[in-house]
Amino acid sequence: MIARRPALLLLAAAVLIFLAVVAWRLLVLPSALSFAGGTEVDLSAYVGASPTGVPAELAGADELTKGKYLTEASDCAACHTAKEGKPYAGGRPFKLPFGTIYTPNITPDRETGIGAWTNAEFLRAVHKGIGRRGERLYPALPYASYTLLTDADVLAIRRYLASLPAVRQANLPNTFSFPFSQRWLMGLWSAFFSPNKRFRPVAERDAQWNRGAYLVEAAGHCGECHTPRTVAQAMDTRRKFAGGQAEGWNAYNITADRLSGIGAWAAQDLSTYLTTGYAPGHGVASGPMAEVVELSTSRMTPSDIAAMVAYLKTVPPVSTKEAPAMAGPAPTIASAGSAGGDPAGRRLFEGACASCHAWTGRGAITPDQQLTGNRAVNDRTAANVAMIILDGSGSPQHARAYMPSFRSSYSDAEIAAVSNFVTARFGSRPSRIGAADVKKMRDQ
Ligand code: HEC
Ligand code: HEC
Ligand code: HEC
Structure with missing residues (x-):
């Protein structure tokens, strides 16, 4: 009995230390710009054009x-x-x-x-x-x-x-x-x-980077959707921009990681995406991101877009397994007959999608109809693909073509089947969503 007491005390101390570390990790998070190192200074002390x-x-x-x-x-x-x-x-x-x-x-x-x-x-x-x-x-x-x-x-x-x-x-x-x-x-x-603190530029960084930081972190609030949340619903700045959620959509990893993030995007592609909602080879911005582009980033000046891109390019890569490597080259079989996958999904694709998207997924009419190479189709939760089918994408006001909503024409099971078909045929890992998943998305 006596011999066991020190062991119990040690155990209790270990548990306490463990809980303290957990609480500290949960409650004390790095600030938005701490990844950049350097010295954060008052705006008035910053040498260079004001970033605000x-x-x-x-x-x-x-x-x-x-x-x-x-x-x-x-x-x-x-x-x-x-x-x-x-x-x-x-x-x-x-x-x-x-x-x-x-x-x-x-x-x-x-x-x-x-x-x-x-x-x-x-x-x-x-x-x-x-x-x-x-x-x-x-x-x-x-x-x-x-x-x-x-x-x-x-x-x-x-x-x-x-x-x-x-x-x-x-x-x-x-x-x-x-x-x-x-x-x-x-x-x-x-x-x-949410400490009550105003923006402090990093002294060692140039004016363009600091302007980008101000636009991305303060005004654009990109991290509110793109940064994963802790159990306390705070932005987990240790995994800054590694991917989050927005109204049932996945807001993908936008760190500099080449595979799971946007590290492989050319700066020009990022600018085009933020300005027009579409970047050739990377797909279109749909759902909440389409709104961000339409109401916000498309209205910003070229110098501000360039500043945001310059800043985003410096966010450290975080590799996430939720966003796996993109699929290889597009399928070349241009017909329904040889297309594998779930037969119900294939039939729906033939009737409702192939006329615009083509069996190769390269787009039958316009380049923004390309289904290969974009993150949504390579996302095995198929969340964004199913949401796009439910809500459509783009708008009749756009210069680009748009996709109609299939919310009222298809059942939950049908939307699940065609989503699974699309990820299997054009993505890297097939999704397996069911009618119950689509029902939840429909209610969003
Ligand atoms: C992501 C969504 C979102 C964005 C973006 C947003 N708001 Fe709001 N705002 C809300 C919500 C939700 C509430 C209600 C919060 C509550 O009830 O506690 C709110 C509340 C407010 C209120 C309090 C109003 C009242 O009657 O109490 C003000 C003021 C406000 N927002 C201004 C702004 C301004 C200015 C901007 C842009 C700089 C902005 N909001 C951007 C979601 C948003
Ligand atoms: C309201 C939530 C929300 C906000 C705010 C937001 N995004 Fe997004 N973003 C999304 C979603 C959702 C997607 C996925 C869209 C899709 O699948 O078409 C996305 C996609 C992207 C992509 C494409 C990623 C890829 O791999 O295809 C980039 C780049 C991007 N966002 C940058 C930004 C930047 C920069 C900002 C701030 C100016 C921002 N986002 C703000 C929700 C958001
Ligand atoms: C009338 C033509 C048309 C039909 C029919 C159509 N689409 Fe689309 N689809 C488009 C266009 C145009 C876009 C690009 C929209 C934009 O600019 O936001 C698109 C975008 C998409 C995207 C997003 C691609 C990306 O880059 O992220 C997916 C996924 C998709 N469609 C799947 C489907 C599926 C599945 C069906 C059948 C249920 C379908 N579409 C039916 C025209 C169509």
């Missing part, structure tokens, strides 16, 4: 033009506009496992929007995630990123929003269940994961 504000092309523009540019670079419209709703009037639902949250109205209406807010209240909401009555806001408003925006830029956004037509539209309450309904918990969350 509008790009040089807009230096002489009026205040509202500048505010509009920053509002678009921060993509406030994507979340604060409901499908077919008035811009910025809110009401767009975000479905989470514990309930649905709706974005509020941020038009200048004094009763239902933010027309009566003071500048200080607006700054506090965007930087700290605190609402007008002092209530904590959920990080569905990406304040963990926006906290990096300068006061001047947030107020320029405010001035632009204040110039828009006021829309009278009441906010919808969220349907969060207990304990997620407790807003004060977000105060704890913020204390650890």
